[in-house]
Amino acid sequence: VTNQPAHELDRGSCVHIENCFVPTSEIIAVEETDLNKKQRNSGKWQKMAKPHAFTVYYVKKARNHRWRCSDVTFWCVDEQLCNQWIQALKELLELQTRPKHLLVYINPYGGKRQGKRIYEQKVAPLFSLASISTDVFVTERANHAKDNLFEVNINKYDGVVCVGGDGMFSEVMHGLIGRMQKDSGIDQNNPKAPLVQCNIRIGIIPAGSTDCICYSTVGISDPVTSALHIIIGDSQPLDVSSVHHNNTFLKYTVSLLGYGFYGDVLKDSEKKRWMGPMRYDYSGFKTFLSHHCYEGTIYFQPAKHTQGSPRDKDSCRTGCHICRQSEQQLAEEHKKCGLKHEEDEEEWKVIKGKFLAINAVNMSCACPRSPKGLSPAAHLADGSSDLILVRKCSRFDFLRYLIRHTNQDDQFDFSFVDVYRVKSFQFTSKLLEDNESDVTDIGKKHFGQFCRDHPACCCSIANSTWNCDGETLNSSAIEVRVHCQLMKLFARGIEENCKEAASNQSTVEQLL
Ligand SMILES: CCCCCCCCCCCCC/C=C/[C@@H](O)[C@H](CO)NC(=O)CCCCCCCCCCCCCCC
Ligand SMILES: Nc1ncnc2c1ncn2[C@@H]1O[C@H](COP(=O)(O)OP(=O)(O)OP(=O)(O)O)[C@@H](O)[C@H]1O
Numbered sequence: 001v002t003n004q005p006a007h008e009l010d011r012g013s014c015v016h017i018e019n020c021f022v023p024t025s026e027i028i029a030v031e032e033t034d035l036n037k038k039q040r041n042s043g044k045w046q047k048m049a050k051p052h053a054f055t056v057y058y059v060k061k062a063r064n065h066r067w068r069c070s071d072v073t074f075w076c077v078d079e080q081l082c083n084q085w086i087q088a089l090k091e092l093l094e095l096q097t098r099p100k101h102l103l104v105y106i107n108p109y110g111g112k113r114q115g116k117r118i119y120e121q122k123v124a125p126l127f128s129l130a131s132i133s134t135d136v137f138v139t140e141r142a143n144h145a146k147d148n149l150f151e152v153n154i155n156k157y158d159g160v161v162c163v164g165g166d167g168m169f170s171e172v173m174h175g176l177i178g179r180m181q182k183d184s185g186i187d188q189n190n191p192k193a194p195l196v197q198c199n200i201r202i203g204i205i206p207a208g209s210t211d212c213i214c215y216s217t218v219g220i221s222d223p224v225t226s227a228l229h230i231i232i233g234d235s236q237p238l239d240v241s242s243v244h245h246n247n248t249f250l251k252y253t254v255s256l257l258g259y260g261f262y263g264d265v266l267k268d269s270e271k272k273r274w275m276g277p278m279r280y281d282y283s284g285f286k287t288f289l290s291h292h293c294y295e296g297t298i299y300f301q302p303a304k305h306t307q308g309s310p311r312d313k314d315s316c317r318t319g320c321h322i323c324r325q326s327e328q329q330l331a332e333e334h335k336k337c338g339l340k341h342e343e344d345e346e347e348w349k350v351i352k353g354k355f356l357a358i359n360a361v362n363m364s365c366a367c368p369r370s371p372k373g374l375s376p377a378a379h380l381a382d383g384s385s386d387l388i389l390v391r392k393c394s395r396f397d398f399l400r401y402l403i404r405h406t407n408q409d410d411q412f413d414f415s416f417v418d419v420y421r422v423k424s425f426q427f428t429s430k431l432l433e434d435n436e437s438d439v440t441d442i443g444k445k446h447f448g449q450f451c452r453d454h455p456a457c458c459c460s461i462a463n464s465t466w467n468c469d470g471e472t473l474n475s476s477a478i479e480v481r482v483h484c485q486l487m488k489l490f491a492r493g494i495e496e497n498c499k500e501a502a503s504n505q506s507t508v509e510q511l512l
């Protein structure tokens with residue numbers, strides 16, 4: 001069997017196959033080749049009596065974590081031998097645990113409103129090549145996908161795919177995690193309830209405005225790359241934080257939970273949805289100029305179970321040992337403590353102040369606008385969140401901080417920025433504290449006026465809102481807890497040395 005053209009086989013020439021390989025885990029499909037098509041294309045086949053061939057489709061790694069589907073055709077004069085190869089390769093593929101039946105939700109209005117086109121033109125043909133069957137559902141309203149996930153026979157599927165942005169992913173995640181807890185009789189309103197892990201993987205086909213979750217877990221936001229990760233059945237566990245207020249469940253978050261700057265940007269940008277992804281630049285500029293800061297108190301529990309720190313130079317990569325070690329450490333702690341809520345006994349740290357931004361990120365939050373993200377050393381699956389506190393500072397300093405989202409300089413190397421790796425935290429705004437603790441204290445009650453009367457103080461008279469993975473929360477006082485590896489994605493994290501892999505494979509057109 002050779003990948004040399006048939007006319008060379010016919011001449012009985014010696015075949016040179018380069019020494020290179022594709023792991024079976026990265027083969028997409030094996031098919032008997034349609035020789036009529038090949039004949040038409042190459043015109044090199046006419047002389048051969050009865051040729052046989054099969055084509056292997058495989059993942060070809062290009063630059064910047066981009067994957068493409070490549071193929072190589074093997075020619076053979078012996079029909080039986082050709083069939084044996086096809087059979088053997090198909091058996092190898094069967095041994096891989098890959099999705100066979102997927103449930104797909106498409107948000108036709110996400111990002112630049114291209115979700116349906118992206119799925120039909122770039123993704124569906126690849127799923128069909130890989131013999132994956134799908135039930136496709138185009139949403140007609142917000143929360144359609146989430147509501148539907150509570151009704152469908154979920155056991156029929158090997159995974160759920162969402163075509164859209166971070167908001168669409170959030171919907172699907174809420175549907176799946178919520179369904180899982182409901183089926184297991186877990187009360188989501190209890191902030192301390194041990195949540196049941198969700199083993200049905202989610203695949204993200206990026207078609208949104210920020211696509212931060214896709215970018216941070218794959219290394220690029222590219223529909224074809226994501227489709228290939230789904231096809232080969234990659235698996236990446238992900239931390240999920242639960243957000244509560246007064247024993248009421250509000251939301252789950254996996255990327256950014258931001259108060260102050262990012263909350264205000266989101267709130268303003270929601271009114272400008274018609275602008276598409278540009279709305280964030282417009283509202284970002286406006287919010288930057290308004291320069292509001294917010295006063296409040298943060299209580300947090302440091303994440304002692306993990307060896308990593310937000311100031312580490314190394315980032316979370318495929319097969320990350322920090323994530324593995326942290327998960328094991330947490331599992332051991334839970335075994336030792338049994339049902340006892342050990343968190344309550346651990347130390348809480350308190351920070352009071354005036355902040356321009358409070359950002360809690362479960363992952364780096366890398367995205368095309370910010371290729372390293374808001375916390376470059378955050379881990380996808382270590383059971384912790386990085387809590388970034390940006391204190392009141394000048395507009396110029398805040399701009400310097402924002403610019404560091406976009407370049408290689410250290411974002412935390414500012415006197416007004418603090419970062420902590422935490423496993424839970426709580427926030428209460430000063431306004432709420434004052435209202436709740438002592439309503440008769442005139443000075444406290446009129447805090448709003450107090451600030452208005454002193455122009456030097458830029459503290460807002462109102463609360464900000466929380467930006468929870470691109471959705472606003474109704475409450476400013478929240479209680480947040482990280483759940484280590486609560487769910488899984490069809491991804492493998494960001495691969496190391498991708499450039500090297502790309503150049504090794506660029507010359508590779510042979511296989512086996
Ligand atoms: C001067 C350059 C500064 C550039 C700063 C770029 C920062 C980009 C940071 C992106 C962080 C994304 C975190 C992920 C959040 C997602 O869960 C969420 C849902 O998709 N997206 C947003 O909330 C969307 C948030 C998008 C926020 C965009 C903010 C743009 C700020 C522009 C400020 C301009 C100041 C210029 C002054 C002359
Ligand atoms: N058919 C629909 N009509 C209106 N809204 C929808 C529909 N389907 C889903 N949605 C909602 O649209 C919101 C935004 O969608 P999505 O996340 O896909 O795009 P985006 O906001 O442009 O991107 P990003 O979240 O990456 O910034 C989601 O919160 C989702 O609940």
Ligand SMILES: [Ca+2]
Pocket residue numbers: 239361362363378379380381382383384385
């Ligand atoms: Ca994490």
